[in-house]
Amino acid sequence: MMRLPKFRFEMPGTLAEAAAIVAENPDRTRLVAGGTDLWPNLKRRHQEAGCVVSLAKVAGIAGIAGDGATGVTIGAMTTLAEICENDMLARDYPGFVRAVRSISAPVLRNMGTIGGNLCLDTRCTYYNQNEEWRRSIGYCMKAEGTVCWVAPGSSRCWATSATDSAPVLCAIGATIKLVSTEGERVIDLAALYQDDGIDYLTKRRDEILTELRLPAVGGAKSSYWKLRRRGSIDFPVLGVGAMLELDDQGVCTRAAVWLGAVRSAPVACADAAAHLVGKKIDENVVAEAAKLARKPAAPLDNTDFVVAWRKTMVERYVDGVLRELAGLPEKVKNPRHGIACV
Amino acid sequence: MTERRPTELEGQSPGGKRKGLKLIGTPHRRVDGMAKVTGQTVFADDFVAPRMVHMKLVRSTVPHARILRIDTSLAERMPGVLGVLTGESMPNTFGILPVSQDEHVLCRDLVRFVGDPVVAIAATTEEVAAEAALAVVVDYEPLPTISSVAEAIATPEPQMHDYADQGNIHKVVSMRFGDVDAGFAEADLILEDDCFFEGNTHLAMEQHATVAIPEPDGKITVYSSTQTPHYLHKAMTKVLEKPASHIRIIAAPNGGGFGGKSDPFNHEICAAKMALQLGRPVKVCLTREEVFYCHRGRHPVQMHLRTGFTRDGRMTAQHLKTALDGGAYGSYGVASTYYTGALQTVTYKLPRYQFDSIRAFTNKPPCGPKRGHGTPQPRFGFEVHLDKAAEKLGICPGELRLKNVVEPNTVTANYLKVGSIGLRKCIEAVMEGSNFKERHRKLPFGRGLGLACSSYLTGAGLPIYWNHMPHSGVQLKFDRSGGIAAFCGETEIGQGSDTVLAACIAEVLGVDLMDIRLCVADTDLTPVDLGSYSSRVTIMMGNAAIQAAERARELIAKAVAEKLELPVSRLVFADRRVFDAEDPEKGLDWPDAVIAAESKFGTLGTTGSYSPPRSPGKFRGAGVGPSPCYSYSACVLEVEVDPETGLYTVDHVWMAHDVGQSINAASVMGQIEGSIYMGLGEATMEESAFRRLPARLSNALVHKFPSLLEYKSPTFLDMPKMTTYVIEDPDPNGPFGAKEVGQGPLLPMMPALANAIYDAVGVRVDQVPIGPHMILKGLDDKAKGKPGRYGPGPFPAFDFGEPLDVPTLDEGGDGKATNNAARGLREDRGTMKIIKS
């Protein structure tokens, strides 16, 4: 059996206590929420922790409040399953719920939290491996090594952002609240991420994500398409989160297209979005926007499927998701009927 | 995924009842069913012994190297560490086949792949053992590495094993049955194809585990997740240098095997050695990564097929070449090599046949037997090839196959004796079920149907070690209570063999399954059964069980007849009674019948055993392929392909399987459905992929993703609708007519998918697994006016030399080769015991 290394374990009851413990030694301390990302990483020894602070008993950081008319707040410790089962969210934020439903499998969603999902470590097939395996490649830059095997000439790590919920949340303009002993701040979720496989979050290690805030829906529609090999369990190989607002004439007033799993952070397809805004949305406009969405994607050979094909899929999936939002006829089929992508 | 059940209730009870059988043929609860749903089944890792310690293996982190220095001092100083072993302690080699005894329990001078074990550490807890294992330092001098057959051909030096046929080519086979040239000359159409089948692995849910318990008198008992306790016993004896009678192997119920627990493994023998050294029980349980290193899974095989057809669709000759990437050790490889050619002839009439094959050593985990052992790869090639031929000849692919089905009770060009063959019925069933004739080539673009067939052996006709002893034995012991204890070396790996054993006995003696207590897979207590491989258990153990039960019935009948003053011929054994057929009221309850027999004959016990019939082939290599009988399957698969992405879904599989006779109808269905599942995985996603790093920076050659997450296997949401047909064409060699079902129905899945994809979008993918990018590439190529084919390049250049010539029966052959001398061979018995020339 793979086992965890030893660590000091704390289960504080309040946010202040939790923040205080983390602040003692932020570099050697890790927070654990559902543990579905942290525990495997510790078992494989590519992350380490002198102290693990569980947020499970911290009061007041779980639950869903509000609705699409006013905006919604979701506590960081809310489980993915609770989000999947919430009728209001399904009605007002279907794209977000679809994204959350596509995370792994139901049993894992009973444990995993939205806060953990947003802070999820970046992934790479050279990195998410046991200690012994990583020894056999001499490790890599992200942990213990010096070279990035995905791009050996590169001075950075290209591990991919693997969170399913972030792309669509960025597309609808979600914000988050961060709390530490030094106070709290609210930032755009998009600002939490940076395109670096190692330092993929902009937040300090002593900051605790306590809340996710979804803006009022207005006339916006959102959706999420996920590409993965199997109908369940698998991380995204590509995620497309999109938001589209059309006026009565079918002219686009607001648009956002975000890609997941093609860089170390969720990436905005600004050109694609700009191409949509102000236009009456038809198949040609969508197709052109989809073409523009290819550019910011930089899939590399560190996840499932063949790289060149994945790049093609960016265009096809953006096309698919935008058609869905604009009510245009389906061209690219959702590969897993009703399950993984819908 | 629509509705899973056909609305109509078309099921009918299979043929058992019709033939006067009572239990056989009905669906009944497995004898181990309740234990498995209550958590009571004790798998190897569930076993605990007092004073037990835990062992970890330190495995090589380099693909090919000389060991320069092993430093365990840091590990030894860690609190809790109790023992350390290195290769020095176990000089003897082992391996499953007598011809490839090429493994050391712990590597002594060379490591040959990432994962090869070098050091063993025992400690008070698994945790300490694991930490200590990480603290062991091994210095290596790297050697050049080989990652493919082509590289092996190009890199004869340094040799990975000095016993290889040449350089790093482990095995070279070339055999010609009949005048193949004349066959091709008769052909109106000659078709050639290059195909590739990627390697994949068993991925049993249970990770291998072993508990070794030393006994105060110097004996040792080993409890292990193995499919072959008998062969593990042999290997242990050799390495531990102890008398076999001092070593007892008990196979725990396996949490899935599929061939992955059929070799004797390093960790098993090492645990025993460590236990003897420490005088304490030792447990080892592998991590999932280590299971990928044990492997012995499907060989990656490149193939070249050349087949002659007449205008009306008969085959005149076939020349098949296969190249197997064997990994770092021999394992079952010699057998696997032959198996990539042996069974091409038992489905369709192939009057003349040539087969050339090589198996290469590469610096990867050893390949071996996975469900279908060596035969799914050429089956894939053959069935895709036939789909193309059918199109070229303008014949329906189903008709083409029906035209060529082998006749029952015939001998093939390569001297395999085919008995019953229900293939025709299988093909008809799936064609009808899927409405194939009306829909094939007529569905809208993006939707397609594919047809494929297959065959598999029901037990290897020859044992791994040549001998004249039975392949399976059953001993029965009768208690005055009416209880029957059945002893047999068979191993339950999930396939239901325990239930088959009990059912055969219950049927013959007319008792309840509950009357029978099983004692299985224990080399001290049970008669040998060679193991759970090659679909041999039902037929061999079943026949042995029937014989033992019939012998007991004879004794009991004599005693009851005497007591009731009736002729023996009038007695019926049924419903836990022995009674008069003409006056059923008159009889004895089962326990009284047993008491009558014990009173008359003394303590009651019988034995039964089974050896397969001799096969007609007498040439070198004839040992692989013969079987008492062959099972047959046919499959139609429906696919929907998205031409925009190449992504596809398998919507429906119709699978017909000729099982001869169901023993337990519920298990038969389960095996067919499980085979569809595993075949689907191999067709669509499962692959053992390896990667190198840039050569200027690293010598690494690693398994790409030895994990359950990245090695993709289908989930609940990936399974199509299935319709299964159980075809019962009883074979006189099978127990109650039964043939195998555990492996055969896997085989047609892969070619059926490739053929269905062609029907859907006109793209030929000549390799598996079939990725969406392959289809999209094919479609793009077609749009550019190129052929829409995705597949491997040409077969690697290799000189097979003069083939072994074996004239066919039709040509007046007698099963012997005519040019043994020219090939430098002596007359051989035709077994797997191959004498090196």
Place this chain on the structure above:
Amino acid sequence: MTDGMTAAVLTVNGEDRMVVFPTHHTLLEVLREECALPGTKHGCELGECGACTVLIEGKPALSCLVLAAECVGRRIETVEGLWGKDGPHPLQTTFAELGAAQCGYCTPGILMTSKALLAKNERPSDPEIREALSGNLCRCTGYSKIIEAVEWAGAIMRGEDDGMPTETQVFGARTKAEVIDD
């Protein structure tokens, strides 16, 4: 929680038991090693297979990805607790009858997930069963007998079926048998 050890009461299958275990040990390890309940299996210890599924507060959870220390005061159920005062749980009966457990290694996890599903949804559809069980891998059965066993157990629990196997029920409606006369 001194010295990296935890001494606590775990409530497993309705019974409180005092256990002392290293704090960094997962529930899976503590169930198998300290509680002598090895019915819960493991296939990866990384959340990838579902073999270790138990119920925590009635909900399926992967015992390899939760510390036992996190489970103190929570209701834990394992396969060993399925067999109740009244005999086997309907799921146990139907799994055994249909051969939904072949090697049986994935079975404890699948039984526990199924139990939670039936508690929440007394008449789950085929897609709902697949979805609920989609984190549990099985390499033997091809899943279909498992789905049928869950459906059948649902019927028994709703009082629509007496749980006595009929031949068609066990043999399944999907299979057709064909007998070739000699």
